[in-house]
Amino acid sequence: METNIKNLTVIQTNSPKKIPSLNELGFGKHFTDHIFTMDYDPEHGWHNPSIQPYDALPIEPGNITFHYGQTVFDGFKCYYGVDNKIRFFRVKDYLKRFNNSAYGMCIPQFNEEELLSYLIELIKIDKGWVPKYDGTSLYIRPLIIAMDNALGVRSSYTFKMFIMLSPVASYYAEGFNPVKILVEETYSRTAPGGLGSCKTAANYAASLFGAELAKKKGFTQVLWLDACMKKYVEEVGTMNIFFRIDDDLITPPLEGTILPGITRDSIIKIAKTKKINVCERKISIDEVIQAHKDGRLKEVFGSGTAAVISPVGLLSYKGNDYVINDFKVGEWSQYFYDFITSWYYGKAEDPFGWITILED
Numbered sequence: 596m597e598t599n600i601k602n603l604t605v606i607q608t609n610s611p612k613k614i615p616s617l618n619e620l621g622f623g624k625h626f627t628d629h630i631f632t633m634d635y636d637p638e639h640g641w642h643n644p645s646i647q648p649y650d651a652l653p654i655e656p657g658n659i660t661f662h663y664g665q666t667v668f669d670g671f672k673c674y675y676g677v678d679n680k681i682r683f684f685r686v687k688d689y690l691k692r693f694n695n696s697a698y699g700m701c702i703p704q705f706n707e708e709e710l711l712s713y714l715i716e717l718i719k720i721d722k723g724w725v726p727k728y729d730g731t732s733l734y735i736r737p738l739i740i741a742m743d744n745a746l747g748v749r750s751s752y753t754f755k756m757f758i759m760l761s762p763v764a765s766y767y768a769e770g771f772n773p774v775k776i777l778v779e780e781t782y783s784r785t786a787p788g789g790l791g792s793c794k795t796a797a798n799y800a801a802s803l804f805g806a807e808l809a810k811k812k813g814f815t816q817v818l819w820l821d822a823c824m825k826k827y828v829e830e831v832g833t834m835n836i837f838f839r840i841d842d843d844l845i846t847p848p849l850e851g852t853i854l855p856g857i858t859r860d861s862i863i864k865i866a867k868t869k870k871i872n873v874c875e876r877k878i879s880i881d882e883v884i885q886a887h888k889d890g891r892l893k894e895v896f897g898s899g900t901a902a903v904i905s906p907v908g909l910l911s912y913k914g915n916d917y918v919i920n921d922f923k924v925g926e927w928s929q930y931f932y933d934f935i936t937s938w939y940y941g942k943a944e945d946p947f948g949w950i951t952i953l954e955d
């Protein structure tokens with residue numbers, strides 16, 4: 596197939612898959628027909644950009660990624676609008692973060708503008724896969740892995756990048772569902788000076804043990820506290836966290852141990868324009884519990900691309916359960932959710948210039 600993008604090779608599938616129906620979607624279970632790949636070696640830099648059918652790869656067991664986790668990813672979405680146009684939300688910011696994660700993992704920087712042009716080509720080819728139902732989207736997963744085969748611990752010289760696409764349903768079956776969260780007192784996800792601000796495998800590996808224990812006890816996610824003192828709140832699962840105490844909106848600051856969420860940043864910016872008093876500051880779990888006891892903890896919610904806003908209905912800490920807002924969706928949670936999702940689907944103009952429309 597023809598493309599105007601310099602050096603981009605495109606090989607289209609001759610056996611397209613069946614596109615899943617709404618009730619088959621789920622989250623991240625299906626992959627579209629095509630994938631983007633690009634290679635890195637010290638002599639050629641990032642080269643050989645190509646779009647090809649999604650397929651298995653020949654990879655050696657000695658690949659560094661499997662042993663030492665030199666890999667980064669990101670996750671964002673595009674949406675099918677009420678005007679039949681496809682929209683991205685803050686796509687350049689996500690690609691910038693992907694590059695920042697790469698930097699933190701000794702993976703060479705790529706050209707973000709070029710990558711965006713390849714991504715647009717990929718989405719155009721698999722356009723039919725962008726689901727059209729309310730609350731659905733096409734999830735975009737860029738990934739870089741090390742490609743050297745070596746058993747010594749060191750940074751790889753060669754890498755491979757992928758962008759895969761997955762049609763996904765609304766994170767919630769119907770509207771919002773407040774979730775139950777366990778405040779984790781024993782395990783840590785990241786530590787100061789560690790990799791907490793990178794979307795890299797190690798952080799998720801470190802979270803599995805605590806998260807699985809919490810699930811067995813009936814909780815959806817874990818709320819991580821700081822690794823040193825187990826005192827300050829950090830983030831929850833794969834989401835950043837917000838507390839509404841009286842009419843202040845509080846979220847922990849970006850100091851390297853939490854992921855700089857694009858949804859988090861969007862909420863802060865929206866809140867500022869709405870004259871909501873939003874503070875990025877350290878907040879201890881004791882302050883949260885005390886605010887609950889004083890009847891001042893009005894809402895708690897997580898923020899992330901997958902769910903946008905996830906209301907927290909219950910926090911469990913030191914064996915005590917604290918129910919928040921009668922286990923109902925809070926006023927501000929609903930407000931931010933409706934506000935942001937209306938832009939995704941072209942139901943309202945976004946005043947920040949965060950939307951990019953995919954031209955035909």
Ligand SMILES: *Cc1c(COP(=O)(O)O)cnc(C)c1O
Pocket residue numbers: 670794830832833834835854855856857858859898899900901
């Ligand atoms: C991706 C992620 C977030 C949320 O970031 P968004 O850009 O809003 O999707 C928060 N915490 C962790 C650990 C994450 O991996």
